[in-house]
Amino acid sequence: MSEQPEACRLVVVGGGPSGLAAAWKASVEAERAGREIEILVLEADGEVGGKARTGQAGGFLIETGPQGFLDDQPVVREMIAACGLESEVLAPEPAANRRYIYRGGRLRELRRSPLAFARSGMLGPLGLARLALEPLVRSRHDDDAEGGAGEDESLYDFAARRMGPQAARRLISPVVLGIFAGDARKLSAAAAFPRLVAMERAYGSLFKAMRAGRRRGVPPPGHRTLRHGIQAFPHAVGALPGIEVRCNRRVTAIERRGSGFRVASSGGEVTGDAVVVAADLPSAADLVDGVSAEAAAELRQIESPPMAVVHTAFDAAAAAHIEPAYGFLVARGEGIRMLGCQYETATFRGRGPNGTFLTRSMFGGSVDPEAADLGDAQLVDLTLRELRRTAGIDAEPTYTSVARWPHAIPQYAPGHLRRVTRIEAALDPIDGFYLAGNALHGVGLSRAIAVGAECGEKAARLLLP
Numbered sequence: 001m002s003e004q005p006e007a008c009r010l011v012v013v014g015g016g017p018s019g020l021a022a023a024w025k026a027s028v029e030a031e032r033a034g035r036e037i038e039i040l041v042l043e044a045d046g047e048v049g050g051k052a053r054t055g056q057a058g059g060f061l062i063e064t065g066p067q068g069f070l071d072d073q074p075v076v077r078e079m080i081a082a083c084g085l086e087s088e089v090l091a092p093e094p095a096a097n098r099r100y101i102y103r104g105g106r107l108r109e110l111r112r113s114p115l116a117f118a119r120s121g122m123l124g125p126l127g128l129a130r131l132a133l134e135p136l137v138r139s140r141h142d143d144d145a146e147g148g149a150g151e152d153e154s155l156y157d158f159a160a161r162r163m164g165p166q167a168a169r170r171l172i173s174p175v176v177l178g179i180f181a182g183d184a185r186k187l188s189a190a191a192a193f194p195r196l197v198a199m200e201r202a203y204g205s206l207f208k209a210m211r212a213g214r215r216r217g218v219p220p221p222g223h224r225t226l227r228h229g230i231q232a233f234p235h236a237v238g239a240l241p242g243i244e245v246r247c248n249r250r251v252t253a254i255e256r257r258g259s260g261f262r263v264a265s266s267g268g269e270v271t272g273d274a275v276v277v278a279a280d281l282p283s284a285a286d287l288v289d290g291v292s293a294e295a296a297a298e299l300r301q302i303e304s305p306p307m308a309v310v311h312t313a314f315d316a317a318a319a320a321h322i323e324p325a326y327g328f329l330v331a332r333g334e335g336i337r338m339l340g341c342q343y344e345t346a347t348f349r350g351r352g353p354n355g356t357f358l359t360r361s362m363f364g365g366s367v368d369p370e371a372a373d374l375g376d377a378q379l380v381d382l383t384l385r386e387l388r389r390t391a392g393i394d395a396e397p398t399y400t401s402v403a404r405w406p407h408a409i410p411q412y413a414p415g416h417l418r419r420v421t422r423i424e425a426a427l428d429p430i431d432g433f434y435l436a437g438n439a440l441h442g443v444g445l446s447r448a449i450a451v452g453a454e455c456g457e458k459a460a461r462l463l464l465p
């Protein structure tokens with residue numbers, strides 16, 4: 001009779017979406033192999049979820065981190081199915097297709113039809129004429145993702161080159177606030193918006209690429225959420241059999257021990273045969289330091305500025321003049337500090353009681369990090385003042401709350417892809433050590449999950465040869 005080998009242990013640091021995806025995928029691989037891996041998730045906080053955090057107050061559903069995710073990763077669907085959450089997936093209301101940019105002292109709708117767009121006043125005649133020339137602008141035909149000659153184009157430069165400086169300033173820069181809370185001039189086009197760069201590469205033009213996509217009937221990835229809030233997802237993954245989650249365990253150091261690792265935490269020490277680090281920056285950098293000072297130094301160069309998220313709710317009558325929509329982003333230079341505002345009750349069903357209007361406003365990011373440090377009362381006052389100016393909401397709120405993220409969203413600066421290559425080259429030789437999270441390969445929830453799942457799969461394959 002063959003002796004049953006002792007189960008290997010995978011330690012996952014961080015019980016956010018990425019870490020939990022690593023744990024889930026490792027458990028799937030173990031089950032497939034008919035073998036056992038002991039999977040231990042150590043989470044610093046009192047509960048799992050990371051920035052995927054849902055609160056309930058006064059009948060409102062409050063998302064203080066991600067409020068939705070892009071349905072562009074098959075692995076996310078797989079994981080949702082594994083948790084039995086398929087019936088919880090919620091698409092936005094049709095009206096949420098409507099989005100606005102506040103520029104030139106008023107909200108302007110982002111129209112899809114060329115004629116309506118031209119009439120929206122988003123761009124002036126020169127800007128429109130330049131935008132119309134986009135298909136004729138020569139592509140860069142770079143040999144490498146960061147621009148052949150060694151220069152990595154910023155998103156602003158990319159947009160200005162293809163669509164003209166006015167479109168880059170008035171259109172692209174505000175849109176970037178909504179995704180990165182970042183400055184288009186300080187983000188790498190290739191790293192932060194790889195799809196745009198790939199479109200230019202494949203079709204020589206963004207317009208031609210969009211036209212080709214429409215001809216092939218390829219719909220853009222949908223925006224989704226969960227009926228009872230995003231945090232339902234990490235809660236469900238954390239409760240899956242075969243995954244042990246220990247909360248209130250802040251990992252303080254990781255070092256190699258023999259062929260495995262020693263993981264020290266506020267709850268004591270554990271050893272692991274493999275480790276996935278899915279902590280957010282800058283904690284991830286500190287932990288990586290224990291195995292590669294070089295990779296840690298590179299990670300410390302990636303900024304993740306603070307953000308504050310302010311929820312304010314009103315009686316629906318106060319917002320009766322507002323067309324139901326997703327919300328708006330604010331162009332810089334308008335004297336408004338808010339980066340943007342989402343109309344939560346208009347976007348997803350069930351975010352608040354009937355007859356209420358819930359908004360979620362963002363402050364801070366790399367364009368205005370100081371705003372995230374304002375006091376709660378100041379932030380609420382600022383929100384109300386700015387909602388009056390932008391959206392014309394002039395009423396006492398019935399509910400307010402402020403949430404803060406000291407390290408909100410990693411900023412992929414020009415040179416990011418090369419940094420990623422250096423980090424991976426430094427970590428690759430360390431068998432059994434994997435870096436998940438959203439610091440390297442995409443800041444959105446679905447990418448963080450995909451990267452986590454990939455790390456979990458690699459770890460399982462190593463442990464189950």
Ligand SMILES: Cc1cc2nc3c(=O)[nH]c(=O)nc-3n(C[C@H](O)[C@H](O)[C@H](O)COP(=O)(O)OP(=O)(O)OC[C@H]3O[C@@H](n4cnc5c(N)ncnc54)[C@H](O)[C@@H]3O)c2cc1C
Pocket residue numbers: 013014015016017018019042043044045048049050051052064065066067068069070249250251252278279280283284307309405408409436437438443444445446448
């Ligand atoms: C305000 C805001 C809005 C967002 N909106 C969207 C959106 O609408 N759509 C979207 O796709 N994405 C959005 N995002 C991005 C999204 O939140 C991230 O993609 C996602 O949370 C990344 O998951 P993660 O697991 O990599 O990291 P995190 O969610 O940051 O989780 C990291 C986990 O590691 C834990 N941890 C850290 N250090 C340690 C340690 N030393 N020991 C143990 N545990 C540790 C943390 O407590 C945390 O639980 C938003 C982010 C913010 C801040």
